[in-house]
Amino acid sequence: RPYGGYEYPQQAGFVPHDMMQQQQPYTGQIYQPTQGYTPASAQSFYGSNFEDEPPLLEELGINFDHIWQKTLTVLHPLKVADGTIMNETDLAGPMVFCLAFGATLLLAGKIQFGYVYGISAIGCLGMFCLLNLMSITGVSFGCVASVLGYCLLPMILLSSFAIVFSLQGMMGIILTAGIIGWCSFSASKIFISALAMEGQQLLVAYPCALLYGVFALISVF
Amino acid sequence: MAAPGTAGGGRSGAPAAEWGGFEDNMQGGGSAVIDMENMDDTSGSSFEDMGEMHQRMKEEEEEEAEGEAGAGEEEDGEFLGMKGLRGQLGRQVADQMWQVGKRQASRAFSLYANIDILRPYFDVEPVQVRARLVESMIPVKMINFPQKIAGELYGPLMLVFTLVAILLHGMKTSDTIIREGTLMGTAIGTCFGYWLGVSSFMYFLAYLCNAQITMVQMLSLLGYGLFGHCITLFVTYNIHFHSLFYVFWLVVGGLSTLRMVAVLVSRTVGHTQRLILCGTLAALHMLFLLYLHFAYHKVVEGILDTLEGPNMPPFQRVARDIPVVSNAVLNTTAKAIALTL
Numbered sequence: 327r328p329y330g331g332y333e334y335p336q337q338a339g340f341v342p343h344d345m346m347q348q349q350q351p352y353t354g355q356i357y358q359p360t361q362g363y364t365p366a367s368a369q370s371f372y373g374s375n376f377e378d379e380p381p382l383l384e385e386l387g388i389n390f391d392h393i394w395q396k397t398l399t400v401l402h403p404l405k406v407a408d409g410t411i412m413n414e415t416d417l418a419g420p421m422v423f424c425l426a427f428g429a430t431l432l433l434a435g436k437i438q439f440g441y442v443y444g445i446s447a448i449g450c451l452g453m454f455c456l457l458n459l460m461s462i463t464g465v466s467f468g469c470v471a472s473v474l475g476y477c478l479l480p481m482i483l484l485s486s487f488a489i490v491f492s493l494q495g496m497m498g499i500i501l502t503a504g505i506i507g508w509c510s511f512s513a514s515k516i517f518i519s520a521l522a523m524e525g526q527q528l529l530v531a532y533p534c535a536l537l538y539g540v541f542a543l544i545s546v547f
Numbered sequence: 548m549a550a551p552g553t554a555g556g557g558r559s560g561a562p563a564a565e566w567g568g569f570e571d572n573m574q575g576g577g578s579a580v581i582d583m584e585n586m587d588d589t590s591g592s593s594f595e596d597m598g599e600m601h602q603r604m605k606e607e608e609e610e611e612a613e614g615e616a617g618a619g620e621e622e623d624g625e626f627l628g629m630k631g632l633r634g635q636l637g638r639q640v641a642d643q644m645w646q647v648g649k650r651q652a653s654r655a656f657s658l659y660a661n662i663d664i665l666r667p668y669f670d671v672e673p674v675q676v677r678a679r680l681v682e683s684m685i686p687v688k689m690i691n692f693p694q695k696i697a698g699e700l701y702g703p704l705m706l707v708f709t710l711v712a713i714l715l716h717g718m719k720t721s722d723t724i725i726r727e728g729t730l731m732g733t734a735i736g737t738c739f740g741y742w743l744g745v746s747s748f749m750y751f752l753a754y755l756c757n758a759q760i761t762m763v764q765m766l767s768l769l770g771y772g773l774f775g776h777c778i779t780l781f782v783t784y785n786i787h788f789h790s791l792f793y794v795f796w797l798v799v800g801g802l803s804t805l806r807m808v809a810v811l812v813s814r815t816v817g818h819t820q821r822l823i824l825c826g827t828l829a830a831l832h833m834l835f836l837l838y839l840h841f842a843y844h845k846v847v848e849g850i851l852d853t854l855e856g857p858n859m860p861p862f863q864r865v866a867r868d869i870p871v872v873s874n875a876v877l878n879t880t881a882k883a884i885a886l887t888l
Contacts, residue, residue, distance in 0.1 A: 445731075455662065456669070458662065459662065459665055459666050459669040460669045460670075460701070525672065525673070526672070526673065528673040529671065529672075529673055529676065529701065532705055533705065533708070536705075536708050536709065536712055539712055540712065540715070540731075543715060543716065543719055546719075547719040547720075
């Protein structure tokens with residue numbers, strides 16, 4: 327049979343190729359076990375045991391330790407950011423933070439999930455274009471969305487504060503300005519370390535401050 | 548069953564050699580015969596393996612059937628043959644989808660590559676941006692030889708976004724309601740429309756008047772001219788004094804307009820042309836500041852009341868809550884009157 331030996335390897339070769347393509351361009355350490363594993367599992371086609379499969383969280387790409395690390399990096403403004411932790415496009419944490427932000431707004435009587443979604447989508451797109459233009463190495467959209475989502479965490483503090491107190495007084499203005507500064511400082515710190523753009527932290531922080539300012543506008547008014 | 552198997556293994560020797568790496572892990576060496584006895588229990592296996600297995604079993608059945616019917620009709624390299632139609636077609640479809648996806652991704656990538664044209668205009672240092680911001684408020688004195696304009700787009704873009712944010716803040720603090728559209732859309736449309744539209748218009752006028760200025764330079768000049776607008780609006784949206792706004796309008800708006808006008812004058816030859824260009828730019832710039840202040844924020848309570856006068860509903864019926872006592876009194880009085888009539 328002419329196709330006998332040919333079809334079979336093509337089938338085995340198709341699946342891991344597909345899996346590997348989906349994990350470019352930024353693959354962190356978490357994906358390596360899966361990458362190394364998939365070709366073997368495709369080739370032991372009859373044998374793929376239940377025990378040989380990777381754990382569910384690893385397959386989904388949710389690494390709680392990294393999520394916790396990134397959260398700590400955001401919460402400590404003076405902690406030095408490690409550039410490699412942002413290599414994984416992890417959207418589970420940012421998704422949770424956006425939902426928490428919407429939930430705290432809901433508790434204050436503002437049903438504005440649509441605004442949060444729209445502004446975060448447009449803001450991520452804008453930052454993606456700007457960072458690609460300003461940095462020497464490019465950046466992927468997932469990385470930008472991930473960083474901006476993580477740095478939304480202090481904004482959740484602001485909106486939960488707005489549940490109890492009104493933010494339209496002088497104290498509210500000071501608190502809002504402080505939180506916006508905190509968010510944009512963390513975001514620019516992570517972007518600078520991930521993209522190696524020393525000396526341009528202020529230039530990256532300002533657009534982030536504008537974006538988080540719009541979120542703060544939603545919280546305050 | 549063994550004869551077609553080994554014959555197939557023999558014929559597949561040549562194309563199978565290229566895939567040697569995979570063959571090493573194959574069961575049964577270079578032949579495609581499935582040895583069902585070595586199969587493990589696949590009740591927990593992954594979906595892909597089940598699909599592969601199922602496909603291979605089907606192909607083996609079809610191969611046997613065709614092997615008996617007349618295997619000599621096959622040709623090497625024919626993928627769309629009748630043999631193993633189901634398996635081949637499925638793989639073809641998957642392959643085609645992969646190709647289409649890859650083509651779309653590469654098209655998107657080449658679109659992204661066009662953005663690289665703008666890359667040199669975003670290569671700035673914070674010190675440069677600060678210096679240019681300060682310079683945009685200082686009119687130049689020397690108009691006899693062309694003044695240098697920095698062809699940079701980061702500063703102007705950030706200033707336009709800042710103006711959008713200030714407008715939004717002003718609209719929110721004054722509870723402005725936009726009936727057809729959204730606050731954000733209106734703010735972005737106004738600011739970007741002004742920046743891009745007036746820049747294009749001035750570039751067109753400059754082309755008519757033979758001024759030495761490129762489109763990027765015009766965008767940059769007008770963008771930095773919005774710095775004065777940002778300062779004025781930021782202050783006067785929060786401190787509501789009419790006279791304060793006029794002072795800021797004249798001083799701050801005037802300074803940034805003078806700067807832009809001086810730069811344009813230095814790059815134009817001829818009195819009429821200079822007059823046309825500078826008059827247009829000055830008028831548009833100052834009027835835009837006036838428009839932004841009055842259209843997007845409540846200025847003074849008194850003015851607003853007079854403005855809202857005609858918009859009040861003509862007559863409003865409001866339910867009055869009459870106290871119970873007077874109601875009883877009213878009823879008694881009505882009955883008394885009815886009795887007397």
